[in-house]
Every structure is written in C-alpha cells, then in structure tokens.
Amino acid sequence: MIAQQLRIAMLSVHSCPIGQLGGRDTGGMNVYIRELAAALGRRGHLVDVYTRAHDPRDAELEYLAPGARLIHIRAGAVEEMGKLTQYNHLREFHDNLEKFRFGDGASYDLVHSHYWLSGEVGLRLAQEWRVPQIFAFHTIGAAKDELDLGENEPAIRLITEKEVATGCQHITAGTAAEKDAILRHHGCDGANISVVPCGVNPALFKPVDKRQARTALGFSDEPLVLFVGRLDKLKGIDRLIEAISLIEAPACRLAIIGGDEYSKPALERLKDLAARLNISGRVEFIRAVPQPKLPLYYSSADVVAVPSYSETFGMVALEAVSCGTPVVSTDVGAARIIIKEGLSGSVVPGNEPSVLARALAPWLENRDMDRMKLHGSVAGFGWDAVAGRMEHVYRNVLSKTPVGVK
Numbered sequence: 470m471i472a473q474q475l476r477i478a479m480l481s482v483h484s485c486p487i488g489q490l491g492g493r494d495t496g497g498m499n500v501y502i503r504e505l506a507a508a509l510g511r512r513g514h515l516v517d518v519y520t521r522a523h524d525p526r527d528a529e530l531e532y533l534a535p536g537a538r539l540i541h542i543r544a545g546a547v548e549e550m551g552k553l554t555q556y557n558h559l560r561e562f563h564d565n566l567e568k569f570r571f572g573d574g575a576s577y578d579l580v581h582s583h584y585w586l587s588g589e590v591g592l593r594l595a596q597e598w599r600v601p602q603i604f605a606f607h608t609i610g611a612a613k614d615e616l617d618l619g620e621n622e623p624a625i626r627l628i629t630e631k632e633v634a635t636g637c638q639h640i641t642a643g644t645a646a647e648k649d650a651i652l653r654h655h656g657c658d659g660a661n662i663s664v665v666p667c668g669v670n671p672a673l674f675k676p677v678d679k680r681q682a683r684t685a686l687g688f689s690d691e692p693l694v695l696f697v698g699r700l701d702k703l704k705g706i707d708r709l710i711e712a713i714s715l716i717e718a719p720a721c722r723l724a725i726i727g728g729d730e731y732s733k734p735a736l737e738r739l740k741d742l743a744a745r746l747n748i749s750g751r752v753e754f755i756r757a758v759p760q761p762k763l764p765l766y767y768s769s770a771d772v773v774a775v776p777s778y779s780e781t782f783g784m785v786a787l788e789a790v791s792c793g794t795p796v797v798s799t800d801v802g803a804a805r806i807i808i809k810e811g812l813s814g815s816v817v818p819g820n821e822p823s824v825l826a827r828a829l830a831p832w833l834e835n836r837d838m839d840r841m842k843l844h845g846s847v848a849g850f851g852w853d854a855v856a857g858r859m860e861h862v863y864r865n866v867l868s869k870t871p872v873g874v875k
C-alpha cells in the first residue's frame with residue numbers, strides 16, 4: 470500500500486541547490502532540484518534535499534518551500550571543493566547524513582539521487598533503508614568522453630556511473646535522446662528509464678519590454694546576441710565567438726553571462742580568442758548573474774545562442790523562449806522540443822562557426838517579435854507539471870518494488 474504523501478530523500482552532494490548559478494559546477498541541475506523539491510512540497514509530499522556543506526554561513530537546515538527542506542551535511546572541509554576530491558568524502562557524507570536523520574527522526578519511501586557522486590551515496594542508503602533509488606545522470610561521463618574535447622572524465626566517474634546505472638531501481642532522463650544515450654552506454658533495461666523534462670518558472674521568466682530592459686542594464690540599441698551558462702568547454706562558447714566575428718551585417722554585439730572565480734582560466738581563454746579575432750570591442754563578458762535578474766538580460770537580447778556540443782536538456786533555451794526571445798541552438802538536449810523552427814528560433818546541426826553565423830543573422834534583422842506568443846509556446850513546462858510527472862514515476866517504481874526492498 471503506497472501512502473498518499475511520499476517521503477523523498479533527494480541527494481545533491483556536489484552542488485548546492487541554492488548556490489550561485491553559472492559557476493564551475495552550478496547550473497541546471499541545481500535549479501532542477503530546487504524547483505522540483507519545492508513543487509513536490511506544494512503537492513503535499515515531504516522532501517529532504519541533502520547537499521554537502523560548502524559555506525560556513527549556511528544554516529544546517531532551511532526550507533526551500535513548505536514540505537521541502539534543504540540540509541547541509543558536513544563532509545570534508547566546509548569550503549568549495551572539486552568534484553573528484555568530494556569523492557573521497559562520500560563515506561563521511563553518508564555517515565553524517567545518517568547522524569542527522571537519527572536526530573531528526575526522518576525516514577523515507579525512496580531516494581532520488583542526482584549526478585554520479587550522489588548516486589554512489591544513494592546505492593548505500595537505498596540498500597540500508599530498503600527503499601528504491603531513482604537516479605538522474607544530468608550528464609553522462611561516457612557520452613562526454615565520446616565528444617573528444619580534450620578533457621577525459623576520470624575513470625572513477627565512469628566506473629561509478631556504471632555501478633549506479635545498473636544498481637539503482639530506476640533512472641530519470643531529461644529527453645528521449647538522453648534515454649537512448651543511457652541505453653547505449655550502460656545497457657540498462659529501457660523499461661527502467663523514464664523521460665521527465667526539466668521545467669521553467671513562467672512567473673519569473675516572462676517578457677520585459679526590450680527597450681526598458683536595455684535601459685535598465687545599460688545596453689545600447691545595437692543588435693545583441695546573448696549567451697548564458699557555465700564557462701565549460703562543452704558549451705561551445707569559443708565557436709560562438711568565432712561565429713560573431715563572421716557576422717558583418719548587421720553589426721552586432723555578444724554578451725556572455727556566466728563564470729565564477731573558478732572559471733578564470735576559461736574566461737581568459739575566451740577573452741584571448743576575442744582579441745585574436747579583433748572583436749574584443751564587440752564582446753562583453755558579464756560574470757554570473759543571479760537568476761531573478763536573468764529575465765532582463767534575456768529580454769534585452771535579439772537572440773540567445775546555445776552553441777553547446779552537448780546538453781542533456783538545456784534549460785537556458787527554455788528560459789529564453791519563455792522570456793519571448795528566439796534561440797539559435799545546436800541540435801542538443803530539448804532544443805527541438807523547445808524551439809519552433811522559424812517562430813522561436815532555429816536549430817542547427819552543429820556549432821561550426823559559419824553555420825552558427827548564418828543561423829544567427831536573420832534573428833538580428835527581424836527584431837520585432839510577438840514575445841508573448843513565444844512565452845505561451847512553452848506554457849506546458851511549468852514545474853508543477855514536471856512534479857506531477859515525477860510523482861507518477863515515483864508511484865510506479867514503488868508499486869513495482871519487490872517485497873523486502875522497501
């Protein structure tokens with residue numbers, strides 16, 4: 470008998486759902502966990518999100534929303550830490566999580582773990598608690614390696630991902646393409662993988678008058694291309710800068726949002742590239758911007774570029790369209806689902822600079838859009854709908870869980 474109210478332990482070891490976004494390791498996954506947990510809480514469930522304590526200013530426990538708690542667990546020094554180093558502290562994370570749980574008296578129906586580090590902790594907890602573990606990759610290490618971008622993923626990630634993929638009870642993927650990639654790399658049973666898309670908050674990501682937005686941010690009236698995201702090689706920002714250098718008419722500017730103190734080498738590389746291409750004066754590097762301010766930036770832009778080599782979903786494209794701004798994206802993640810060709814942007818086969826340049830140019834000329842129409846085109850992606858689909862997955866998994874596992 471499955472209770473109406475589910476008690477969910479969500480694991481987000483390596484990255485805090487309320488951390489500053491756009492940093493080295495803080496992106497869509499953080500937003501996903503924060504919003505999903507809050508939406509499940511609104512549906513009457515109890516969600517505890519466990520993350521590694523990384524900032525001494527953070528309280529041990531805080532509420533993301535009614536029914537959704539965020540708990541910082543000590544594992545290693547309370548400071549920022551590389552992902553690989555965090556692997557060495559997973560046992561401590563597990564033990565301190567259990568210490569917290571005993572003190573608090575919490576118990577759970579299921580574990581939903583995010584990213585391989587959490588998946589590793591989830592395997593142990595699920596076994597000890599005799600509940601199912603549902604796992605989300607967010608990015609598949611083996612798929613990243615396949616891209617051959619000159620930075621191989623550590624062997625321990627690849628091994629752990631396989632262990633978790635085959636040892637968990639169920640997997641959630643953001644798109645059907647991610648599900649296919651999981652099947653290809655890890656050969657799990659397709660029946661044990663559900664596709665649940667990411668979402669967007671339409672009350673936050675809505676169109677602002679372009680002129681007002683530009684005035685507020687101090688942008689000129691020149692055609693503007695915007696990039697938003699982590700300064701990761703996978704994002705193809707270098708390709709976008711090259712594309713901008715190829716666009717002669719209309720003359721346009723590129724604003725790049727993202728990056729923290731750990732992204733300095735990437736930032737320097739991109740600045741050097743812009744200098745070598747003689748377009749430094751046309752490229753503005755804006756560091757990470759808090760999410761509540763992003764609608765102003767999206768609304769200022771004529772077009773948002775997503776030049777990624779790969780995305781499992783790609784929430785920036787969804788947020789941009791929700792703000793009424795067209796998106797030119799490579800054919801990655803949910804791009805083909807989010808972007809209506811010719812109406813809300815265009816999808817290109819790859820990030821070859823000349824291809825990107827050709828795709829971007831028309832959106833810089835056609836500058837008067839029915840932005841509310843674009844906003845409405847992604848109305849089905851609200852977080853409550855995502856939480857509803859996730860609840861369905863949870864209940865299905867619980868109904869199939871053999872006696873003795875739960």
Ligand SMILES: CC(=O)N[C@H]1[C@@H](O[C@@H]2[C@H](O)[C@H](OP(=O)(O)O)[C@@H](O)[C@H](O)[C@H]2O)O[C@H](CO)[C@@H](O)[C@@H]1O
Nearest residue numbers: 484494496497498499607608779780781782783784
């Ligand atoms: C590039 C990509 O596929 N991003 C996904 C993903 O986001 C991040 C990614 O998983 C990072 O992994 P990596 O160590 O391999 O760089 C994590 O560190 C970040 O925390 C993730 O935010 O997940 C997003 C949500 O599912 C998805 O929209 C995005 O396309």
Ligand SMILES: O=c1ccn([C@@H]2O[C@H](COP(=O)(O)OP(=O)(O)O)[C@@H](O)[C@H]2O)c(=O)[nH]1
Nearest residue numbers: 490491496497498698757758760783784785
């Ligand atoms: O300066 C920034 C850069 C990014 N983001 C947020 O980070 C997320 C990026 O998610 P996406 O899925 O596009 O990429 P990821 O970083 O997960 O690979 C989006 O929700 C953005 O709104 C942000 O708030 N501020």
